[in-house]
Amino acid sequence: MLDFTADIKAGNELSFEYAYKAYQKKVYAYFFRKTQSAADAEDLLQTAFLKLWQYRGSLNPDYELDRQLFYICRTIFIDHLRKENKKAAIKASLQRKVQEEDTPNISNLDIRAQMEQLLQQMPGIRREVFVLTRMEGYSYKQTAKILSISVKSVDNHLSKALRLMRKDVVFSLILFFLFLLNKK
Numbered sequence: 001m002l003d004f005t006a007d008i009k010a011g012n013e014l015s016f017e018y019a020y021k022a023y024q025k026k027v028y029a030y031f032f033r034k035t036q037s038a039a040d041a042e043d044l045l046q047t048a049f050l051k052l053w054q055y056r057g058s059l060n061p062d063y064e065l066d067r068q069l070f071y072i073c074r075t076i077f078i079d080h081l082r083k084e085n086k087k088a089a090i091k092a093s094l095q096r097k098v099q100e101e102d103t104p105n106i107s108n109l110d111i112r113a114q115m116e117q118l119l120q121q122m123p124g125i126r127r128e129v130f131v132l133t134r135m136e137g138y139s140y141k142q143t144a145k146i147l148s149i150s151v152k153s154v155d156n157h158l159s160k161a162l163r164l165m166r167k168d169v170v171f172s173l174i175l176f177f178l179f180l181l182n183k184k
Contacts, residue, residue: 003064003065004016004018004019004065005059005060005061005063005064005065005068006061008052008053008056008059008065009056009057009059009061011056016052016053016056019052019065019069020049023065023066023069024045024049026066027045027048027049027069027070027073028041028042028045030070030073031044031045031048031073031077034077035077035080040080044073044076044077044080047076048069048072048073048076051072051076052068052069052072055072114168118164118165118168119131121164122161122164125147125149125157126157126158126160126161127161128147129143129147129154129157129158129161130157130158130161130162132146132147133154133158134158140154140155140158
């Protein structure tokens with residue numbers, strides 16, 4: 001088989017086309033054997049020849065083209081495996097998170113109930129300020145406009161709401177730790 005390495009290195013597109021036709025089936029078979037997927041094998045085949053053309057300047061005419069091409073294929077396949085493993089890990093992580101969120105957690109229910117109770121203790125405008133800024137994500141300026149109050153009033157109401165939350169959370173944490181200590 002003719003070796004097109006030097007010509008491809010020089011940028012000869014016709015030689016590259018001949019090389020593509022000569023090695024296309026071998027490269028496809030290599031990737032198909034590794035991936036067991038026709039679509040993945042086709043994508044990786046295209047990537048391999050794209051890399052061959054992109055990095056043609058680094059080809060060594062002392063080595064046969066097929067040897068260099070299959071080195072590129074090996075590298076591409078390793079990258080493909082890394083990407084697939086990363087996707088699988090992310091998918092598994094997301095599934096675990098969804099399962100955790102779907103399963104009612106007593107502590108989550110307690111926290112939500114406690115939050116609702118704290119919100120009910122707050123005066124109406126303070127509760128509205130807290131909900132708009134902390135739960136719905138409005139800025140101080142937007143909240144002030146919605147409630148027809150000044151930005152400084154929004155800041156004051158939010159400070160008082162957060163102080164109440166902190167006080168109650170600290171008290172809850174102390175009770176929780178006392179409970180844990182008594183269990184031992």
